[in-house]
Amino acid sequence: AAAPSTPPSSVQLAVIAGDGIGPEVVAEGLKVLRAAVEPTGTTVDTTEYDLGAKRWHATGETLPDSVLEEVRGADAILLGAVGDPGVPSGVLERGLLLKLRFELDHYVNLRPGKLFPGVRGPLAEPGDVDFVVVREGTEGPYTGNGGALRVGTPAEIATEVSVNTAFGVERVVRDAFARAQARPRKKLTLLHKHNVLTFAGHLWRRTVERVNADFPDVTADYAHVDAAMIYLVQDPSRFDVIVTDNLFGDIVTDLAAAVCGGIGLAASGNINPDRTAPSMFEPVHGSAPDIAGQGIADPTATALSVGMLLAHLGHADAAARVEAAVAADLLERGTAKRSTSQVGDALVARLG
Amino acid sequence: AAAPSTPPSSVQLAVIAGDGIGPEVVAEGLKVLRAAVEPTGTTVDTTEYDLGAKRWHATGETLPDSVLEEVRGADAILLGAVGDPGVPSGVLERGLLLKLRFELDHYVNLRPGKLFPGVRGPLAEPGDVDFVVVREGTEGPYTGNGGALRVGTPAEIATEVSVNTAFGVERVVRDAFARAQARPRKKLTLLHKHNVLTFAGHLWRRTVERVNADFPDVTADYAHVDAAMIYLVQDPSRFDVIVTDNLFGDIVTDLAAAVCGGIGLAASGNINPDRTAPSMFEPVHGSAPDIAGQGIADPTATALSVGMLLAHLGHADAAARVEAAVAADLLERGTAKRSTSQVGDALVARLG
Ligand SMILES: CC(C)[C@H](C(=O)O)[C@@H](O)C(=O)O
Ligand SMILES: CC(C)[C@H](C(=O)O)[C@@H](O)C(=O)O
Numbered sequence: 232a233a234a235p236s237t238p239p240s241s242v243q244l245a246v247i248a249g250d251g252i253g254p255e256v257v258a259e260g261l262k263v264l265r266a267a268v269e270p271t272g273t274t275v276d277t278t279e280y281d282l283g284a285k286r287w288h289a290t291g292e293t294l295p296d297s298v299l300e301e302v303r304g305a306d307a308i309l310l311g312a313v314g315d316p317g318v319p320s321g322v323l324e325r326g327l328l329l330k331l332r333f334e335l336d337h338y339v340n341l342r343p344g345k346l347f348p349g350v351r352g353p354l355a356e357p358g359d360v361d362f363v364v365v366r367e368g369t370e371g372p373y374t375g376n377g378g379a380l381r382v383g384t385p386a387e388i389a390t391e392v393s394v395n396t397a398f399g400v401e402r403v404v405r406d407a408f409a410r411a412q413a414r415p416r417k418k419l420t421l422l423h424k425h426n427v428l429t430f431a432g433h434l435w436r437r438t439v440e441r442v443n444a445d446f447p448d449v450t451a452d453y454a455h456v457d458a459a460m461i462y463l464v465q466d467p468s469r470f471d472v473i474v475t476d477n478l479f480g481d482i483v484t485d486l487a488a489a490v491c492g493g494i495g496l497a498a499s500g501n502i503n504p505d506r507t508a509p510s511m512f513e514p515v516h517g518s519a520p521d522i523a524g525q526g527i528a529d530p531t532a533t534a535l536s537v538g539m540l541l542a543h544l545g546h547a548d549a550a551a552r553v554e555a556a557v558a559a560d561l562l563e564r565g566t567a568k569r570s571t572s573q574v575g576d577a578l579v580a581r582l583g
Numbered sequence: 584a585a586a587p588s589t590p591p592s593s594v595q596l597a598v599i600a601g602d603g604i605g606p607e608v609v610a611e612g613l614k615v616l617r618a619a620v621e622p623t624g625t626t627v628d629t630t631e632y633d634l635g636a637k638r639w640h641a642t643g644e645t646l647p648d649s650v651l652e653e654v655r656g657a658d659a660i661l662l663g664a665v666g667d668p669g670v671p672s673g674v675l676e677r678g679l680l681l682k683l684r685f686e687l688d689h690y691v692n693l694r695p696g697k698l699f700p701g702v703r704g705p706l707a708e709p710g711d712v713d714f715v716v717v718r719e720g721t722e723g724p725y726t727g728n729g730g731a732l733r734v735g736t737p738a739e740i741a742t743e744v745s746v747n748t749a750f751g752v753e754r755v756v757r758d759a760f761a762r763a764q765a766r767p768r769k770k771l772t773l774l775h776k777h778n779v780l781t782f783a784g785h786l787w788r789r790t791v792e793r794v795n796a797d798f799p800d801v802t803a804d805y806a807h808v809d810a811a812m813i814y815l816v817q818d819p820s821r822f823d824v825i826v827t828d829n830l831f832g833d834i835v836t837d838l839a840a841a842v843c844g845g846i847g848l849a850a851s852g853n854i855n856p857d858r859t860a861p862s863m864f865e866p867v868h869g870s871a872p873d874i875a876g877q878g879i880a881d882p883t884a885t886a887l888s889v890g891m892l893l894a895h896l897g898h899a900d901a902a903a904r905v906e907a908a909v910a911a912d913l914l915e916r917g918t919a920k921r922s923t924s925q926v927g928d929a930l931v932a933r934l935g
Binding site for chain 2: 320321324325329351353354355356372373375376377378379381382383384385386387388389390391392393394395396397398401424425426427428429430431432433434436437456457458460461464465478481482483484485486488489490493494
């Protein structure tokens with residue numbers, strides 16, 4: 232569904248600041264959000280949820296049902312980052328982050344890959360990089376299907392099942408085509424590995440071909456995910472909209488983030504396009520315990536995620552102002568080191 | 584098993600030149616092989632097998648059992664590239680290339696990531712890149728397990744199953760540790776995604792920890808495959824030996840190839856370390872129908888694969904000479920465009 236034409240005049244925001252640098256970048260993100268939208272007469276009401284590693288250590292809880300039900304009532308969710316090295320692998324990922332994505336049907340995991348002017352990435356000749364990855368968010372190898380037998384013995388077997396349904400693939404492909412149609416280049420690239428993962432690959436491929444008929448002005452092509460690695464470092468400007476499955480999307484968007492100047496600038500939206508539940512916006516980076524508490528984390532990815540949040544809620548102008556403020560800040564910033572709050576303050580000043 | 588201390592004085596080589604640029608690069612690879620090893624008194628006997636797209640178009644065959652049995656008798660296999668756009672996706676991959684890897688138990692898919700002096704890759708500041716990826720070759724999502732139901736209907740479901748066994752994981756991890764131990768830095772990095780693929784991930788992780796006890800001088804660490812994307816473009820010199828599953832390895836090695844100057848330089852060995860069947864050496868690139876027949880394909884990846892073949896057969900000196908010839912050639916070459924045979928001739932001249 233398109234963004235509402237009359238955006239809500241008050242935003243009920245669920246805030247999951249999380250662990251490590253999460254609360255630090257979220258604080259700046261909220262400053263940016265208010266500075267962008269309050270001048271338009273829209274109020275922002277936040278409810279904070281203490282979820283993440285600290286809560287798990289204290290109570291063993293990841294996402295209690297009652298909290299999930301409360302969060303369902305919000306207009307949107309802003310998440311910082313969750314996790315610390317003391318929590319066993321998978322506990323918070325499956326029990327909190329992926330649980331939110333799955334329960335709230337965030338089937339579009341949207342991750343822009345944009346190299347802003349002035350930003351120095353790792354590539355010698357990056358060209359004009361401005362694409363967006365539409366990563367499927369509720370299927371693929373992320374479903375938790377699979378299992379293990381005879382664990383710890385020489386006869387152990389462990390399986391992971393990638394689940395792909397026509398229902399799940401079609402809805403995300405359709406969303407990706409709509410996004411491609413709204414962009415100047417009107418190009419969509421499916422990334423998969425259909426020469427090896429033939430069952431899932433053929434479903435994805437057929438779906439793209441079929442849905443393309445409803446978007447005849449969009450040019451669709453295909454790349455194997457391994458070849459896409461090469462394209463992303465040799466010629467990233469070739470991409471416009473990329474659509475891919477949950478795991479390929481996870482991998483490809485980290486490479487995209489690196490190409491575009493690093494994980495400190497990578498924004499994301501976990502989107503429920505049908506608006507049956509709140510969408511969730513989060514920087515792609517993690518809780519970075521190594522730099523937590525020092526006030527040096529870059530809140531830019533969170534600010535850009537706030538921009539995506541505003542766009543999703545129909546505040547297109549405010550969203551554009553946030554992105555413009557970030558772009559201007561990045562251009563001016565150069566290689567100067569600034570604190571987390573200095574970046575937030577600079578963005579707020581530009582929005583003021 | 585280690586390479587034989589007395590290498591065979593005659594090499595029975597099965598040659599699958601394949602399609603597109605395959606025969607062009609293989610011709611140069613064979614010149615290099617002979618120039619490197621014949622002066623040591625070793626003869627090379629080649630048997631050519633016409634397998635690939637042409638044969639499939641003509642006969643519908645991919646890898647007849649009788650051919651497979653013949654190939655089993657060889658000391659090693661040199662493969663160019665197979666495929667053309669007229670063959671349906673998956674037919675030659677599953678029916679020929681992966682069939683060879685699985686039937687001949689190529690459980691170590693070895694792919695060096697080395698940035699040779701003089702080679703300009705896409706990174707602005709690559710640093711000193713010299714690692715090797717040990718990609719598992721007989722399990723993971725490549726097994727062909729999975730299936731599809733109600734194909735072509737809105738109720739379609741397609742699954743792909745990643746199969747990981749203690750047997751399969753341990754043998755490749757052990758091989759990777761042995762390789763790490765033989766290298767100056769003695770470092771091994773497991774790439775996986777154990778925070779999401781918890782069943783398989785924990786098997787890999789536990790196996791690395793356990794096998795590490797037998798290689799106490801090797802330092803083992805871990806990176807999520809998505810984070811590895813970032814490391815590979817921001818700081819590839821951190822890696823020494825990487826061990827990972829079949830699909831992650833496929834993806835990561837194409838990125839490694841790009842970082843190291845492109846797929847035209849990327850060599851690989853599909854190795855059966857137990858020597859129960861011949862190992863197979865092939866450039867990572869495909870058949871590149873767009874440039875086939877023009878004599879412009881770069882045979883360097885094939886030459887480096889020939890070097891790996893020689894090393895595997897115990898011809899360590901000849902292998903080192905091939906790598907040195909390639910290194911010298913790459914340093915001299917600069918950005919000059921040369922034909923396929925010019926590159927081959929230049930390498931032969933250096934070996935002479
Ligand atoms: C933390 C992890 C579960 C998550 C994912 O794999 O999706 C992260 O890598 C991301 O990309 O948001
Ligand atoms: C052609 C394909 C089956 C193959 C693979 O996925 O292993 C190729 O990409 C490779 O890396 O050798």
